[in-house]
Amino acid sequence: xxxxILRTATRFLITLLLLFSVFLLLRGHNDPxxxxxxxxxxxxxxxxxxxxxxxxxxxxxxxxxPRTLIATGLLAAAGSGxxxxxxxxxxxxxxxxxxxxxxxxxxxxxxxxxxxxxLVVVGATLTIIFSLAET
Amino acid sequence: MGLLASVISGFxxxxxxxxxxxxxxxxTGLLLALLPLGLTAYFLGCAPGVAAGExxxxxxxxxxxxxxxxxxxxxxxxLLFALLICGVGALILIYAGGYLAGHERLxxxxxxxxxxxxxxxxxxxxxxxxxxxxxxxxxxxxxxxLIGFDRERAAARAAALQALxxxxxxxxxxxxxxxxxxxxxxxxxxxxxxxxxxxxxAHPLAVMALLLIFxxxxxxxxxxxxxxxxxxxxxxxxxxxxYLHAATMVKAGIxxxxxxxxxxxxxxTWFLVVTxxxxxxxxxxxxxxxxxxxxxRILAYSTVSSLGTMTLLLGLGTPAAAQAVVVYLFxxxxxxxxxxxxxxxxxxxxxxxxxxxxxxxxxxxPLTAAAAxxxxxxxxxxxxxxxxxxxxxxxxxxxxxxxAATVLAGASVLAGMLLFAAAGLAAYRPFFGxxxxxxxxxxxxxxxxxxxPxxxxxxxxxxxxxxxxxxAAVLAPAVAAxxxxxxxxxxxxxxAWNPVLGLSLITLAGGLGFLATRNALQRWTxxxxxxxxxxxxxxxxxxxxxxxxxxxxxxxxxQSGYLRYYLITVISATVGLSGYAVWTRxxxxxxxxxxxxxxxxxxxxxxxxxxxxTVVRSTSRLGAIAALGVVGYGVAILYILFGAPDxxxxxxxxxxxxxxxxxxxxxxxxxFSVLTRTPARVRDAVVALALGGFVAxxxxxxTSAPGESTLTPYFLEQSLxxxxxxxxxxxxxxDFRALDTLGEITVLSVAGIGVYALLKLRLxxxxxx
Numbered sequence: 049x050x051x052x053i054l055r056t057a058t059r060f061l062i063t064l065l066l067l068f069s070v071f072l073l074l075r076g077h078n079d080p081x082x083x084x085x086x087x088x089x090x091x092x093x094x095x096x097x098x099x100x101x102x103x104x105x106x107x108x109x110x111x112x113x114p115r116t117l118i119a120t121g122l123l124a125a126a127g128s129g130x131x132x133x134x135x136x137x138x139x140x141x142x143x144x145x146x147x148x149x150x151x152x153x154x155x156x157x158x159x160x161x162x163x164x165x166x167l168v169v170v171g172a173t174l175t176i177i178f179s180l181a182e183t
Numbered sequence: 184m185g186l187l188a189s190v191i192s193g194f195x196x197x198x199x200x201x202x203x204x205x206x207x208x209x210x211t212g213l214l215l216a217l218l219p220l221g222l223t224a225y226f227l228g229c230a231p232g233v234a235a236g237e238x239x240x241x242x243x244x245x246x247x248x249x250x251x252x253x254x255x256x257x258x259x260x261x262l263l264f265a266l267l268i269c270g271v272g273a274l275i276l277i278y279a280g281g282y283l284a285g286h287e288r289l290x291x292x293x294x295x296x297x298x299x300x301x302x303x304x305x306x307x308x309x310x311x312x313x314x315x316x317x318x319x320x321x322x323x324x325x326x327x328x329l330i331g332f333d334r335e336r337a338a339a340r341a342a343a344l345q346a347l348x349x350x351x352x353x354x355x356x357x358x359x360x361x362x363x364x365x366x367x368x369x370x371x372x373x374x375x376x377x378x379x380x381x382x383x384x385a386h387p388l389a390v391m392a393l394l395l396i397f398x399x400x401x402x403x404x405x406x407x408x409x410x411x412x413x414x415x416x417x418x419x420x421x422x423x424x425x426y427l428h429a430a431t432m433v434k435a436g437i438x439x440x441x442x443x444x445x446x447x448x449x450x451x452t453w454f455l456v457v458t459x460x461x462x463x464x465x466x467x468x469x470x471x472x473x474x475x476x477x478x479x480r481i482l483a484y485s486t487v488s489s490l491g492t493m494t495l496l497l498g499l500g501t502p503a504a505a506q507a508v509v510v511y512l513f514x515x516x517x518x519x520x521x522x523x524x525x526x527x528x529x530x531x532x533x534x535x536x537x538x539x540x541x542x543x544x545x546x547x548x549p550l551t552a553a554a555a556x557x558x559x560x561x562x563x564x565x566x567x568x569x570x571x572x573x574x575x576x577x578x579x580x581x582x583x584x585x586x587a588a589t590v591l592a593g594a595s596v597l598a599g600m601l602l603f604a605a606a607g608l609a610a611y612r613p614f615f616g617x618x619x620x621x622x623x624x625x626x627x628x629x630x631x632x633x634x635x636p637x638x639x640x641x642x643x644x645x646x647x648x649x650x651x652x653x654x655a656a657v658l659a660p661a662v663a664a665x666x667x668x669x670x671x672x673x674x675x676x677x678x679a680w681n682p683v684l685g686l687s688l689i690t691l692a693g694g695l696g697f698l699a700t701r702n703a704l705q706r707w708t709x710x711x712x713x714x715x716x717x718x719x720x721x722x723x724x725x726x727x728x729x730x731x732x733x734x735x736x737x738x739x740x741x742q743s744g745y746l747r748y749y750l751i752t753v754i755s756a757t758v759g760l761s762g763y764a765v766w767t768r769x770x771x772x773x774x775x776x777x778x779x780x781x782x783x784x785x786x787x788x789x790x791x792x793x794x795x796x797t798v799v800r801s802t803s804r805l806g807a808i809a810a811l812g813v814v815g816y817g818v819a820i821l822y823i824l825f826g827a828p829d830x831x832x833x834x835x836x837x838x839x840x841x842x843x844x845x846x847x848x849x850x851x852x853x854x855f856s857v858l859t860r861t862p863a864r865v866r867d868a869v870v871a872l873a874l875g876g877f878v879a880x881x882x883x884x885x886t887s888a889p890g891e892s893t894l895t896p897y898f899l900e901q902s903l904x905x906x907x908x909x910x911x912x913x914x915x916x917x918d919f920r921a922l923d924t925l926g927e928i929t930v931l932s933v934a935g936i937g938v939y940a941l942l943k944l945r946l947x948x949x950x951x952x
Contacts, residue, residue, distance in 0.1 A: 076910060077910055077914065080828040080829045081913070082912075082913040083917070084916070085836065088833065088837065089836060092840060092843075119932075121932075125925055129925065140921045140922055140925070142918050158906070158908075158917040161917045161921055164928070168928040169928070169931065171932070171935065172931045172936075175935040175939050176844065176939070177840075177843065179939045179943065180848060180942065
């Protein structure tokens, strides 16, 4: 079933949803949000796209193979833990630095870790949704 | 630093080897051999210090709380092994380049060989028992890869698996034994355990530890009744047989026994078990060697016999025996390595490997024949070669044994005769007599192939004539390490007219007799021989079949393939086990008041209950899913009411995505119909109510539990100062408990890929049908 209204709305919604998901990821350390929720929002955005158009279009819109996202996410999360070794600390010890923007912002390896969680959630959810939709 | 680099460099080069091969092609073997050559030079440089009684040691922390360290130590015994591993390793790498020239997976072969070399070096140098175990298992693993290198052949795969199963079984026992030993001695460092000496052997745990370690050492060193894997491992390419199954890996068990001699060498168990197993293995191997037809199997069985001899000598525990075992080890690596490489050349150049198919090759391949002749004379124990020195010491040690001297000396001489004949069989028969037609026209191989055996055989002759080159510098420190006391060693070809020389002469005569009558012997005992060689293997196969049968049975029992049975199993196990624990251990106090709930909280609860009832009673799938969504949203509302916005947000999204997934699955499902009968529905209701009731009880218990958690205030206080975050939930997820989260996203990944694999596999299957 092709719905012009849904399709048009989706084109705007997906942008907003993806922005929102990144927003959730970034604010997660201080306010409700985080990589997991952010990843779910992003996955929901592409799920919406899948419903409005079809799987092939959603795959094109995603650019990356979902399984690549899973692998990248796992690597990012594990890699953020490995950086601790460089500082001579145990695995997954957080390292922090300050980023001088308008206000000084604390940036640390947990952000990379959370980004890894985000990617794994997007990748795993979309792997399942795409596979189911293609059968 | 040098020690660490000597071990790590091999692993690093193993990773690079395929690329080196891609770039250097024919020169790869020579190029890669530079590393073991350099290491040989390094270890030789360490030799004077080690001989002066100053072992080199290097330790790196690993798991300090458990006493596990990555520690390496180079003493006399380790040095001898390290020199053999690197020296022979260099020749093998060069040889492999010629032997497998043009093989498509030669690069990978180099990688496996180097992986093995580094692992074996780790075994010889490890000071911590856990480090030792890790390297020990790595040798089993790389041996598996090497034996099964011709992966297209079922026999090679089976032999690789058999060797792996036997040695890994021993490896597990070894780990237990070493840890028990560490428990008894209060340290996991071998050097500290050895410093305790024989006092440790009196510890109540020591006997158990010793028996387990025996199991590990005997499986690795192919002692009866585990000897069968070694001849089967001859499926490996010949450089592997020469390196792993003659010169180095199979001696890991001998190394371990020698290493532990200062602790257990004087105990009664040690003498009885080690000497007996060694003697039986020595005779069995020698007998089977004479009966075999295949060149490599002859050599493999004779190696089994030699390993038995070394075990026997270690069991005696006398100073003379310690000297004998060190010299034997050294001489054996030289001549057996050379003979294996010669067998490989014959196989490579003629295409035949069975003794009856070979003859008169000395004219076609004179260089090979010369190397084979010298090495075989050394194996037969003929002066003036290194094998003669080791055999003299072996006989002397057996002759002077404090117990059972006559039996041991007799067995040793008998094994010596059989090995003499086996040496003749392997190196005389193929080269003398009438030339036979072979699949390929024989001629001497290229230099890369004959270099190894010629050098090894030549060294055997050199050290026989000039033993002072090695005896004080390399061999005596090894004896000192086995004896845990300073040792001197002076080897000489000629001592005097003594009983041992008489035994040597008897061996010579008897050996010639066995060689002359070998074919007749083989015929007479043809029924007997297969029986004894296969008995142990048959038991092994039977045990393997039993284990497989058991695995199949329990898989069929547990993996019914029906989701409902999985759910019933999981839920009853959870409720039963946890319920029992809660019932017996947690005092139940009813919650203080039921009525402090607010009206709108009760309304949400009622909504959830009504929706749950609808799910169960609905006759439409879409209706059930929608109702299920209401349940989930209701729970999410409760989260908001109780101040958990993170949870609520996640719950909302999960519910939404779940509905999408269900809709996608619906498409493939048949029409809704009632298939279950009433009893099954009652059973399902009971199971579901049990789980719900149990979880509800848990929640009530958790909320009414007396006492405050210490974790909550800790996380609340530390979140901002220690982790720069105000959202405690997220800080716990990505910082305080990041390892848990890492585990969870790994599970999520596996689940995603699992769904993908299942769906795609089904598709592929459907297409092929």
